[in-house]
Structure formats: C-alpha cells, structure tokens
Amino acid sequence: MDFYEVIGLVAAFITTASFLPQVFKTYKTKDTSGLSLTMYTTFFIGIVLWLIYGIHLRSLPMILANSITAISSLFLVVMKLKYK
Amino acid sequence: MDFYEVIGLVAAFITTASFLPQVFKTYKTKDTSGLSLTMYTTFFIGIVLWLIYGIHLRSLPMILANSITAISSLFLVVMKLKYK
Numbered sequence: 001m002d003f004y005e006v007i008g009l010v011a012a013f014i015t016t017a018s019f020l021p022q023v024f025k026t027y028k029t030k031d032t033s034g035l036s037l038t039m040y041t042t043f044f045i046g047i048v049l050w051l052i053y054g055i056h057l058r059s060l061p062m063i064l065a066n067s068i069t070a071i072s073s074l075f076l077v078v079m080k081l082k083y084k
Numbered sequence: 085m086d087f088y089e090v091i092g093l094v095a096a097f098i099t100t101a102s103f104l105p106q107v108f109k110t111y112k113t114k115d116t117s118g119l120s121l122t123m124y125t126t127f128f129i130g131i132v133l134w135l136i137y138g139i140h141l142r143s144l145p146m147i148l149a150n151s152i153t154a155i156s157s158l159f160l161v162v163m164k165l166k167y168k
Contacts (some may be wrong), residue, residue: 046097
C-alpha cells in the first residue's frame with residue numbers, strides 16, 4: 001500500500017467519522033427537526049455516485065468512505081421520514 | 085471525458101452543492117451555535133487529505149469537489165471562531 005493510499009484511507013476515516021455524531025444524535029434523540037430532507041436525499045444520491053466512481057477507479061478509500069457514508073445518510077433520510 | 089468521469093463530476097457537484105446552504109445560512113445569520121468546531125475542523129483536515137489523494141489520482145472531480153469543500157469548511161471554522 002503506497003503513501004497516497006494511506007492518505008486516502010486517513011481522509012476516508014476522518015470524513016466518515018465526522019459524519020457519525022449526527023447519526024448517533026439522531027438515533028438517540030429521534031429529533032430530526034434540524035435535518036433537511038432535501039439536503040440529505042441529494043447528499044445520499046451524490047455519495048452513491050461517488051461510490052460508483054470510486055469502484056471504477058478501484059480506490060479502496062473511496063469505496064470504504066462512500067459505502068459507510070451512503071448507509072449513514074440513508075439512515076438519516078429514513079429517520080427524517082419516520083420522525084417528521 | 086468518459087462516462088465515469090461524468091459520474092464523478094455529477095457526484096462532485098451534488099455533494100459540494102449540498103454543503104453550501106449551511107455556508108450561506110451561517111454567512112447571513114452569523115449564528116454558529118449549532119456548529120461543532122471540532123467536527124468542522126476535523127472535517128476540513130479530512131477534505132484536505134482527500135484533495136491531496138485526488139491530485140495524486142489526477143481526478144478532476146475529486147480536485148474540484150474537495151477544493152471547494154475545503155474552502156467552505158474552512159469558512160465555517162473561521163466563522164465559528166469569530167462568532168462563538
């Protein structure tokens with residue numbers, strides 16, 4: 001694994017991790033008042049496209065980061081729909 | 085430009101655009117109470133690493149998306165420090 005792959009993996013870890021507090025807070029409080037359904041739905045679509053692009057580039061960091069973030073953002077969309 | 089590069093550019097546009105309403109809202113209201121300094125600082129670091137990784141991969145979508153998002157997240161960090 002070369003230097004830049006490690007940079008990518010660290011980036012993947014940081015940006016994926018920075019998204020999780022919002023997921024945990026929403027899971028615990030069920031409070032979705034501050035969440036924008038449009039923003040998270042478009043964000044989810046964007047992340048799925050990044051995932052497809054990352055698979056094409058065979059980039060492990062992009063595949064890891066975007067699959068976890070896709071699941072997290074989909075979770076927030078589902079929570080928003082459930083607890084409007 | 086091949087099909088997957090277009091997928092990457094659309095992903096770049098969507099995820100970068102989904103970040104901007106937060107930037108405009110913070111710029112207009114100067115209200116940073118809801119923003120976590122730690123989250124946006126770590127997020128900024130992660131985005132800079134993605135930018136380095138994207139430059140290494142010579143990926144236009146990654147370079148575009150991460151340079152704009154780096155500037156936006158740095159702006160939010162500065163606003164948070166200024167308007168605690």
